[in-house]
Every structure is written in C-alpha cells, then in structure tokens.
Amino acid sequence: MRRTDRTITVRATAAVSVLGLAFGVSACGGGTTGPASSSGESVTVAGVWTGSEQKNFKKVLDTFSEKTGVKTVFVPSGDNVSTFVGSKIEGGNAPDVVMVPQVGVLQQFAKEGWLKPLSSTTAKTAANGLAPVWQNYGTVGDTYYGLYFKAAHKSTIWYTPEAFSQAGVSTPGTYDDLLKAGRALADSGLPAFAVAGEDGWTLTDWFENIYLSQAGPEKYDRLAKHELKWTDPSVVAALTTLGQLFKDDQLVAGGAKTALQTDFPGSVEKVFGPEPKAGMVYEGDFVGGVAKDEFGRKLGEDTDFFPFPAVGGGKAPVVSGGDAAVVLKDGRNSAAGMKLVEFLATPEAAEIWAGAGGYLSPNKNVSLDAYENDTTRATAKSLVAAGDSVRFDMSDQAPAAFGGTKGAGEWKLLQDFLRDPSDPKGTAAKLESAASKAYES
Template sequence: MMRRRTTLLTGCTALVLALGATACGGGTVEAGGDKSLDGSTVTVAGVWSGAEQENFQKVLDAFSEKTGARTEFVATGDNVSTVVGSKIEGGNAPDVVMVPQVGVLEQFAEAGWLEPLSDTARESIEANYAGVWQDYGTVDDTLYGLYFKAAHKSTVWYDPDALAQAGVRPPTTYEEMLDAGRAVSDSGLAAFAVAGQDGWTLTDWFENVYLSQAGPEKYDALAAHDLAWTDAGVVDALTTLGELFQDDRLVAGGQKGALTTDFPGSVEKVFGPAPDAAMVYEGDFVAGVAKDQFGRTIGDDADFFPFPAVGDGPAPVVSGGDAAVVLKDGANSEAGMALIEYLAGPEAAAVWAAEGGFLSPNKRLDLAAYADDVTRAIAESLVEAGDTVRFDMSDQAPAAFGGTKGAGEWKILQDFLRDPSDPEATAAALEAAAAKAYQD
C-alpha cells in the first residue's frame, strides 16, 4: 500500500527558495550566493564510495560555494541503519543521511530520528517530482525524504555486435527477448549472464516480471505484504522467470554457472575481454562497470533496451534510489535542512548529471545536463514513467526478508534458480519467510 498520494501542484507555482528557485518556464533562478551559512558545517552520511562519493562531493562543493557552509562526508558502508544508530547513541549524529532503502527511511522515522522536511523543501519536491517519489519519502502523512539520486532497474544491456551477428534486434516483448536469446545461442554465445551469486539481482528479475504481469496495484500490495506471496500472480511470475532460468541455452554456464557469478562478473561475461554472453540484465549502473572496468563506449559497443513487456502487461519501470533525510540529533540540522532544499532543485542534480553515473527523478532537470545520449534516454524514461514507477520491492521489505545475504528472498530465489521446477513451493517458502519478517 502506498503511504499517501500527494496531489501535484499545477500551473505556475512560485517557489521562493532559500538557495535558489525554479522559474515558471522551467529555467533556474540563481540563488544570491550570500554565504548565509558561513561558519556552519554540515555532516552527510551515506553508502557512496569511489567515483560516486567523488561526484557527490562536487555537489556538496557547489552547495558550499553558494552558502559558505563547510561539508563533511562520512561513508557508512552498506549497513546504514546500524552505523547511524550507533552515531546517534554516541552523541555524534550526522546532520543529513542519504538513505538507500524505503524500509530504512521508515525505520528512522518510526524511531523518531527524523525532522519533517521544511515547507520550502516540500513545495520544491511537490513541484519537481512525480507523486510516487513523494510517497516513498513519506511516513504517516509526513514528508521526511528527498529522493536525490535514482536508479533505473528496468534496463537490459547488450553487446550490439553479438545481437547483429545473431541477426536479431533489441526485443520489445519478453517472448521476443527469449527468442532473441535462443538465436544468440545458436550463433555461439549464451544469451544472458545471470548474477545468481548475488541474491539481490534475482529479486530485481522477479520484480520486473511481476510488475509487468500483475500490475502496479498488486505490486504495491505485495510490497506491503497486504497480499500473500502464495497469490497466483506470484506463481505466474515465478513460472515465467523459470522459463529462462532452466534453459541452458539462455544462461551462461547454466544454473550452476549463474549461481557462481556475482554482479561484476555478470557484466564481465558480456563486456569483458573474453565474452561468454550477449546480454546482462540489471540497472543503469551496468554502464559504469562496462565503461570504467572494461573500456566499453556506451551507445557504441555497449547499449541497452528497456526491460520488455511480459504477456499483455505494460513494460515495467522498477527503480531504486537514495533519499536525503535530516536527523533531529545532528549538531547543525538547520544547515542540513538548507542542504536538502538545495538538493531538491535542478541545479544540484545538474552538477552530478554532468559527471555521469547519475539519474535524477527531478522532472525540472534539463536532459541536456546528462553527459551522453544513452544516460539521457534512460533518465527520460524514468521521468516520463511518472507515477507508474515502482520502487525496488525488496528495498521496501524488512531487511530479514528482502536484504540479507543467505536468507529470506535472496536465498529462496537462489534456490529457485538452482531448481525452478516447482514455482508453487517457492511461493510458499517466500510467504513463510515474509510472514516471519513482517511480524518481527
């Protein structure tokens, strides 16, 4: 169930922002840059490292240049809730946290750790973001989170030469995709590299199939566990997915090979120096690995097509993202809120968009800000999907079910990849694990 439905503002909404404003025509009115936060320090915690952290630092530097505030970034690693909780207990809470999961945002809100977003931030978000992104940042009718960075998890990446040699074009339906995969197999390569060693990739496969087949209302109900995993729609989606998993012509190395392939390895199997497969399904972040680790040129020798429609359903758009929240216990939560207000406008998003490896759900961001045509097309798809976008289901679930290695949904779908012969039994196992996790 969605937490609330926000009515988007219509017409020309005048937003007078502390750090900048979006004009009625879509242009940006520059902030005064009056160094109003001189002497303040904003501490920001998040999971990012490497290039992501470096690029986010450029956003923080632009904020500092505008306001005079100093910024410090604290890397949390993957276990954000544990790290942030320990910092709060130790009296050293950051001012802003970039939260990577809806479930963690809800946990923080229910623990009383979060400041509701300011009127300025809320008005900017309502004007610049589809209602679905507002919903995912809201708990009990209070807006706490701004989704600054998004992921598009409905992209299938491929080697154009491999498809051309097989005489196939990027497909538009799931059945066409399997047929194209079989043609690729006949030409000498496996169709897909499946990263079964990482259970989270299998949840993404399931979510795309389920969203297309069952529709957004059932997707929302299943995500909230208002619908049992033994529902016929879940069994149908597992059956559809099992078609692919059990076909050794389609999966590089077969089921055993998939279970020993992690996510970076799956990208290497397609775009590395000795390819084993023509296609790899995962989010837009595949492009960064293909480019940075294997020297591929995105749009030339590495490209994507949208995850295709399954059966009579529409093509799915599954997303993920990082939400900026302000902690009550931060030493400078007022300056932290000013940072959120800055991040809510297109100016901040444009800084990272120019660097690559970034998508924004902000519909006021000029697509020309993105550095290449492929990223531009993915970003356009995300924004145009509007309220039909659905957040990664496993990221909405309790971690014991949707986010723990070797347990819950990850483990059960790995078992299903190993033996996809009994979708009903898999659905029953998923329901038993979900019931326990949601009860706890």
C-alpha cells in the same frame, strides 16, 4: 539492503558551474529565508557511497559550501545504514543529513522518531520536480521526511549490438520475444544472459520486473507491503515465467551452476569484457557505467540497452531504486542540514552530478543536456517519462531480514529457485513463510 550501484567506477569528470541561487535557513517544517552565507557552520552527511560515487557527490557538496559558506563533511556509513545511524545517535554524534538507500529504512527512522520533517521550501521544490510517487516514497503517515535525490533505473537490459547483428535479431518488444532472441543468440554461438546469481539482489530485480508487468502495479504495491501473500497465484505465475529462463541453458550462460558463482561485476564482464561469454546482461542503468569505465566500451556504439519488455500482455515495467536525503533531529546542525536538502531539491544540484557521470535524477526539471552521453540521457528520459508508473524496488521496501540479507530470505530462496526452478508453487510457499516472520518482527 544491497546497493546495486555501489559497484560502479566512474572516471568521467565535469566542470562544476557556479550557480546563482540564494538559500533560506529552514527549521523543521518551515521556510524562513535567511542569509545566503553561513560562514563557520558545518554539516555532516552520512551515506553508503564510496569510490567515484562519493567523489562525485562531494562535488555537489562543494558547490553548496561555495554558495553558502557552510562546510560539509561526508561520512561513509557502510551498507547497514540503520545500524550506523542508531549507534551514532546513541553515542551523541549523529550526522545532520543521511542519504537513505531504502524505503523501509526511511520508514523505520521516521517511526523511531529520528527525523525532522522537511522544510516547506523543499516540499514545494520537490512538488514541482518529482512525480507524486517519488514524494510518496519519502512520506511516512502524512509527513514528508525524505527527498529522493539519486535514482536507479532497474528496467534496462544491456547488450552488444555486434552479437545481435551476427545472430540476426533485433531488440525485443515482449518477454516472449526476449526469450526467442536469446535462443537465436545461443544458436549463433553466444548464450543469451550472464546472470549474477551469486548476488541474490539481482534475482529479486528479475522477479520484480516480471511481477510488475505481469501482475500489475496494484498487486505489486500490495505484495510490497505484504498485504498480499507470496502464495498468491500471481506470484506463482511470475515465478513460473522466470523459471522459463532459469531452466534453459541456452538462456543462462553456463547454466545455473555458473550463474550462482557469478557476481554482478562478473556478469557485466561476461558480456562486455575482453572475452564475451554472453550477449546480454539484465540490471540497472549502472551497467553502462561499468562497461564504459572498466572495459572501455562506448555507450551507444558497442554497448547499448533496451527497456525490460512487457510480460504476458502487461505494460513494460519501470522498477527503480534510489537514495533519499533525510535530516536527523539529533544532528548538531540540523538547520544547516535542512538548508543542504533544500539545495539537493533543485535541478542545479542534480546537474552537477549528472555531468560527472554515474547518476540519474528522478527530477523532471533536470536538463537532459546535463548528462554526459546519449545513452544516459535515454535512461534518464525513460525514468522520468514513467511518472507515477514507476515502482520502487520491492525488496528495498521489505524488512531487511526478508529483502536485504545475504544468505537469507528472498535472496537465498531465489538463489535456490535458480538452482532448481521446477517448483514455483513450493518456492512461493517458502517465500511466504520467510516474509511472514520478517514482517511480524
């Protein structure tokens, strides 16, 4: 249930262009065109975003209001979106639109009967801009409920070019090369990775990238649905590969003990802060925003990234996360909410936030020129180019009890594995036991 990009503070701003679009008022599953202006209407949008993310999303909402006359209100949901929405529905005060951060939560909402199918207008626009995989993640049964508006690229490794230069290493193309480069960094006086082991979600992301590349997308999909047991040899193999890094103090700055006391922001600081303690940090594209805004780093100059490399002869992985817009049946103005989602489906809506920073769109029709710098353009291009090979964060597809709860399930078991990576087979058995209980319930 974690949201990796909640930790970002982005201060960049951009002028919002006035867009010349006409919108149709759409009911459930329909595409009927209505007046562009709907003065007096109001739409309530709930989501986990705070700080600069909320501020920049409001720029999108403000443009929608300027174009349609529909007022918008953003309500922070907190990280537990499911509990928030359930309580609002029960209290008769449901929001119209919810930005859902997990596939599993979207599926839960649909199965509870809380959602309206998205309009044919949204579906058509999405089909023109989103790879089928993104549409599939928003579909439950045969019904399209969730428009993926914001994405995270979780297959990027961030580093300081100066550290690489001093160690005489270049960006690696394979996982084995990555470990060699890390040891060369350590030999030059700087440990390889700052690992954010205090936050269990970062460890699930490490596992998912290795597993997707090493085991392949078919097994990844089956494991995500628990159609494949966690005791499968492919899981043990991925844990063994991950353990090669976890057990090496040259590769993990300060060793496991320090890693388990380092949260995500702290891991970025260890690489890009005033007193660097590591040469690299693995996480999503949002690392660049933290390095730039918190530590004054210049993206593409003293801060850069390379794709998570291929593992064991597989293809380089592209793991993503994202937020999907859904429309609640019990919202007071779900028709206007549907109109908002139609706007969010357009490239123009995404380009507003792209210009403000701290954002990636999975929409291939969003102009790369809209992004604020070359580094963000590169991550956006890589995400879109991956097409249907993108796989959604596996732990976000799992029940929260297994894939999204601090101190429990996958988070805790991978923290235990970081502490002692000597028994991959035993860890796989524990993961299977926890997963079975969570999926059964």
